[in-house]
Amino acid sequence: MCSYNRVNGIPSCASHEFLTNIVREQWHLDGYIVSDCGAVLRMYRDVSYASTPEDAVADALHAGMDVECGSYSASHGQEAYDQGKLNETTINSSLINQYLVRMRLGMFDGDPRNQRYGELGPSDVCTEANQELALEAARQGIVLLKNDGNSLPLKRSSNLTLAVVGPHSKSSTDLLGNYHGIPCKDITPLQGIEKLAGGSYGNVNYSPGCNETTCEGDDLIADAVSISREADAIIIFAGLNLIQEREKLDRTSLSLPGYQQKLIQAIADIANSKPVVLVIISGGPVDLSFAKDDGRIQSILWVGYPGEAGGQAIAEVIFGDYNPGGRTPVTWYPESYTLVNMTDMHMRPNDTTGYPGRTYRFHTQPVVYEFGHGMSYSTFEYRFLSSPVVLKLSPTDAPQNSTFQVTVVVKNNSSRGGYETVLLYSRPPEPGVEGAPLKQLVAFKKVHLIGNSETQVVFDLDPFKHLTVVEVDGKHVLRSGDHSLQVAEQTLRVTVSTD
Template identity: 35%
Template structure:
């Protein structure tokens, strides 16, 4: 295994660190997702070719549905909507694995199947958690991203999760791993366990009576590779006791070695690979990849409030700017978790220094926990400048693998610091939120002293420059994400009130108009899951809309 590779991670000297996944998803731009996957795949292959990396398996993308906003790993995912997550999965996997189905650039692994969005919430931990999920919810929410990953993206690996679903550990679920992944969706590759998940099937979930039974059950279920040594330690005993056969072992070896052969592991010098052998040091942190990291960050940043058109600031009219907040000059606040060492990191403070001559900085808190705030210093700086930009939010201190949030409010004394600074400033302030998951900023929405709110996620190595460009460029050109939804006449039988069926991202000049075309497939977009999990198309009216006041009706006879 080489690395997680969500926005690039690995034990290497330097790589392009892209925005965290949830931010790039906010662009609603499948081309960006594909190009990020492609860039990560190119850099991974380049580092392999020059001897900085030993493998080409990347355990990414994380396509779990972000159902609970307190989940510490939600920012690793493309969000809560199954259509969006599915489209992200396909684009990213295709970019990561390269153009050839027989000669892989890298091996992508879609994780963590399935119904997993909890790590450690007040003592309830993923290692023993049993997710009770209806067949309907599995069919229309949790499983579609994995289906798309395998059937459309042609991912060469799927990872089974720590958790159990309806009493069966995911890594011991024959119906999921063999009947569904291989039988229904056509997985051509292998199934990996999350690290030490097989040991937990016995030690944590007590699903089988002995270690040997556990190894046999998981291999027969369709798990091919145990991350950890549990299968290796107890596998021979399971064979001797007749709990599994050499045929069971051979099946897993075929699945594993077929992927290694597609990666070219047995073809000699990797630099002789006809498709990928030319990648080398110049392909890591290349100008094109750095520009992509910047473009991805710019495209994902979301403007939540802009009263009286305070943004964008015109650089030629800006005098002095106060930059306040713990996330303003912290490189780690840009990266989220599972990141590689960036080529370079541009913090918001550094980015703004490139646009404004007179920038005055006060962190206000030593970190995002903000147990104590230097409110007096921050207020003094705010009073002395023409404009105030606050960089607040969260970091790995609040949310990461193994750490779920217990609150959706800004941590510590951040809110009181924001309100004090806003009250003291000469004009309405700009609040920039660097967060992985959502935060409740209702207080800021309705405060007239807070003129603009920007969500910038964890924007990667170029995040500070992206934020500075977004806040200082004009006139008001930009990208507009057009979302198409489906509405049923009623929301009975577990139907959602509305369902996203497609999206496009379109760049428009100020005042420009554009026409867009959406392809709608009745089976893919107009079907729904019944309570038993079967997909059906109702014999009734279906309403498609971009604007709720302008719907298109499609009817099917029963």
């Protein structure tokens, strides 16, 4: 699906680069592309990208859109064709992409109810394999943000008492996020903890601390503090739900809602060096500076909206049955970032106006958690196996003649196996100068290493794709000079000279 956003000034539904070059050719989509509802209309009405409604329809279809959610194509497609802005080849291509999918589904092979997909029901959806897939997706999406003193995973002992508190402890539907189907089997965080703690902890005691994520009152905090005071370890489930974040609803704050922070700090006040695990359930980032900087809260997990098996996946991570390896997919800004004009989507900072810029590529001010942050119960070490690279290029060089490889060695220095996502960044000459980014992610690979082992990760890079800078006017430019590739704290120099 192409949406409403623009990249380098081009709406995604009008981007031949995205829809055709990347989605179809690079990602090998064998299906059809649909627009978000009203996205084609907005190309003309709201952002003035297209000069006429006919141009909007033609631009989208030429870019690679096949189906429009809306009526613009039906209303203006004929006129676009009559004006010579659309041709039969483009129209036929969109129809072929749609009908091939329908043919594969058997929709033209007689009564659809008698075909392969005509009688699908819960027994087909809720298979053991599908439920295991839901669990694995939840596991891999969990991000370990903080783990002071290796307090996680929690040690198991039948003589210990566990306190589970917070408004998300019994969440089920909230774990599904926005736009979801009917789950096969809900597992709440509390149920997951109770299941895995069985036989490991003498008692699991629960108190919500406050009702709902809005947490509008603090009258239940005292009971949560009471059971936490008697526990040997404390798990707090906090965060957001669709009351705070969903389609057509923007948050006005990056802080936890209501009295949630007060609840967390009240428990930290009486923790007395007990393990305190804070689990955040949310789609977007939250300013957790207070917890990040509080030594009494040793561990923080962010689990997103983990789906129907989320409760089990969270418990597996907390008790060490699964080693977390997720990374933050966005930058986590502090609450002060809400002062930035939300309609100003310039990427680069402006020292004159005090505008801080957006994303890890340009933002220079302190953040709560960086893009790509994530810890593990294992300890990984990196080194580049490749030697410094020297590239002598001319603008006429074909990409296939200028590609090069770099090899990164990843070593697991611990006895425990785990997943590691290798993030490869590039830094241009003079980063941050004349519109150049500070760095940019150019490739990544996720690997699993058993304990005390190492592996080699090979990246194929194209300087005209991975080392270019998008300048203010939207043009890609490959700058001469010393570029660098960076993975963790390791760097590799790539010297580029262009004619």
